[in-house]
Amino acid sequence: MDGSSFPIARSSLPEAAAERLRTLIIEGGLQPGAKLNERELCERLGVSRTPLREAFRMLAADGLLVQLPNRGAQVVALSPDDVRDGFEVMAALEGLAGELAVARVTDGDIVHLRALQAEMEAAHAQHDLPAYYRINRAIHDRLNAIAGNAVLGQTYRMLNARLHALRFRSNLNRAKWDQAVAEHRSMIAALAARDGAALRDLLIRHLRAKQQAVLATMNNQDSEILEGGNE
Amino acid sequence: MDGSSFPIARSSLPEAAAERLRTLIIEGGLQPGAKLNERELCERLGVSRTPLREAFRMLAADGLLVQLPNRGAQVVALSPDDVRDGFEVMAALEGLAGELAVARVTDGDIVHLRALQAEMEAAHAQHDLPAYYRINRAIHDRLNAIAGNAVLGQTYRMLNARLHALRFRSNLNRAKWDQAVAEHRSMIAALAARDGAALRDLLIRHLRAKQQAVLATMNNQDSEILEGGNE
């Protein structure tokens, strides 16, 4: 369940195909709602239909695509409700991660997180949005790792994959970005102070802000997103 | 994501096979740690290997079995840590469900839940443990439905499937059973009073109690569970 006992490697053709598809979906190479032709994808990925279909099942389980019976698979198109719901659950999970992390965090962890925070502030100062996203994700992943709950980590990653595609499309304005960076600072402070309730609160509010930002962006681009991407 | 838009049916051979395997695993027909021979299962389920393997992928995504590369699939054997972690996440999710449910619950829902509660008390009075489990599950499912968060519902069901197998094996003693029934009564009261914080608290404590019960049972039967099932 935690993956720590896996002997050495964990690669296989279906997993590799799933990974390629995952990044294609998340980074926009495959538009939401696009239907996935098996043969075409077979050629593109250089695999046969059998492993590709297993990859489909994996991604469907992750919620990245839906499989209609006898009608193939298509990239999931999240409705505003799905986004609202997803972030609500993410907020609860992150809140739990915060509470658990406080109970297990070491001084070394704090040092590490402060270093990441410094990197984030640098990226912020240089207006480097991709770097910001990367470091942001690293911080949240780190927090989950500190929480030391394998099930939480797995659930978190799964949900995150689904929502990550959207965050890429959210246009973070300056004020919100400033605020997000400040929130991260407070979060690390709460963790260092071992204040679980405060950290939980901060994380939930942080996620709510992200939720609002993404929903606002979605509504602006709604027509565009809903119409596009079908063949 | 919420499944409400699915035209009519949702059956297919892989799904049917997955469903059969799921119940086999949950109800103990397949022991934890047991390795699944593809050909043998093909004959037992009357399907070919291709759909069976897709069923494997689905169940692996649900965390009900693990797939080792080139070494087949085996029923997951949850460690005590996995159980602890799983219930921790379940508690957080149920807590969220409680909060959300308070915001959306109707009087009709309350009537329905009270009816279920009455059934539960009857089962309890008659020492009908299977009925109790069934109704218990119905109540929690209902609460999740009222919460109206599709992502939460899906995540909940997935985790629940994993832990359900264990709950079957937990030997509920009289005192704990009494307490659980009483807790359900309080939960419905809190919901009727629209007291989200209280309901959240009750649910989390309720899950913690279950966690403790299952963990205690696991430790008692540890040797049995860990040794058994590998032919």
Place this chain on the structure above:
DNA sequence: ACTTGGCATATTGTATACAAAATGCAAGTG
């Protein structure tokens, strides 16, 4: 002109044949 039925095509679903990898056993060697 619009709908409806049926046919041709394309696409998904399943079974199976073949390839590759792992497992277990036996024989040989230190």
Place this chain on the structure above:
DNA sequence: CACTTGCATTTTGTATACAATATGCCAAGT
């Protein structure tokens, strides 16, 4: 006698052929 090494067997992984289902088009009828 323990350990290793190679072979035979079993089991999993992948490709592909065949079947079933859906899709789109065209024609015929209202």
